[in-house]
Amino acid sequence: MFLNSLLVVTTDLAAALLGNALFRRHFHLLLSAVIMFGPLLNLWVSQYSIFAKRSHFLYRIFLRSGWGWTCVFVGSFNFLLSYSVRRSLILTLRHLSRLAVTGTLWLGFQKVLNLLENATGSCYEPLSVAPELASGANEAGQPLLLLREGETKAICISSGMLWRGYEVSEDIFLLCLCCLLLAEETAVFGPYLNLGGTSGAPLRILFLFCVLLLSLWLFLLFCLLAYFPQFPTQLLGGALGCLSWRVTYQGWYHLGPSWYCPGRPGVGLLTT
Structure with a gap:
């Protein structure tokens, strides 16, 4: 009984927050501010933290399969x-x-x-040179590199060479898109409860998992911006994620349910 009561109270509070009109209207602005000013956290965080290593299990287990985790939990809840x-x-x-x-x-x-990236970037191989030439290159601040033409980014990096070109952060794009999707899809639970909808423990547990996943994506977003700042690639990734949300959830889905449009979350469900 205690665990069930705790589950009900926790999910009711989370549903009230996510279903709040003010939160839904300004969440994308909060996310945009985090992406724009998050890299400034690099001035205060410690580079010896466990989150400053790309090999951390949160990055390996969740970030690399972020869309899979989002799809499983949001799909089950829906x-x-x-x-x-x-x-x-x-x-x-x-x-x-x-x-x-x-x-x-x-x-x-x-x-x-x-x-x-493959069209605009180039692959470079660091050269092994004589000590006197190497010291001269270091003083100039430019390492000696050999251009390797015809290489793709994946082959270049796997071969231990350097890739330089225009990039868009796919990690920031994915996290931003998943956060906005989770906020939209879970926001329907608050109005559903207010209308007297039945909610058993399985539904509340899935909703709670979605809320925890949203919190995890926000935390990983802060970590990437603070410990691995890459401007403007991360800014472009966040802008692309917000643009995708704007076109779908704030544009296309407002046309209403039809054969060419799935409609907004809650349409056909939120009735007295």
């Missing part, structure tokens, strides 16, 4: 909420189709960004 309310498989699939749209955007932008 499926259980939609199907338990309406018992309509078509309506449930329509709400799940928003995840398919976002996944397609993520994969498509990955391909486009890889093509852009």
Whole structure:
């Protein structure tokens, strides 16, 4: 009874926050401010922290498969909420189709960004030179590099060489997109409870997992900006994530449910 009461109180508070109109209206602005000014945290954080290492298990386990974690938890929450309310498989699939749209955007932008990086970047191989030449190069501040033409970024980095070119941070893009998606999809739970919707422990647990995942993505976003600042690649990644959210959730989905539009979260569910 105590654990169930704790679950109810915790999820009610989280649902009230995420469903608040003020939070929904300004969350993207908060996220934009974090991306713009987050790199300034590098002046105060310690480079000896465990989060200053790319080999940390949070980066290895969650960041590299961030879309998978988001898709599993948000998809499970959407499926259980939609199907338990309406018992309509078509309506449930329509709400799940928003995840398919976002996944397609993520994969498509990955391909486009890889093509852009390979088209605008170049691969360089550090040269082994005589000590007197090496000292001269170090004093000038420019290492001696040999241009390797025809190499892609993946082959260049795997071969231990240097890649230089125009890049967009895919990690920041993914985290920004997942945060906005989680905020939109979970915001429906607060109004659903206010309308007297039934909510068993499984639904509340899935909602709580989504909230914890949103908190984790925000924490990893802070870590990447603070410990691995890369301007302007991270800013471009965040802008691309916000643009994707703006086009879909704030634009296309407002057209209403139809054969070409999945509609907004909660449409067809939030009725008295």
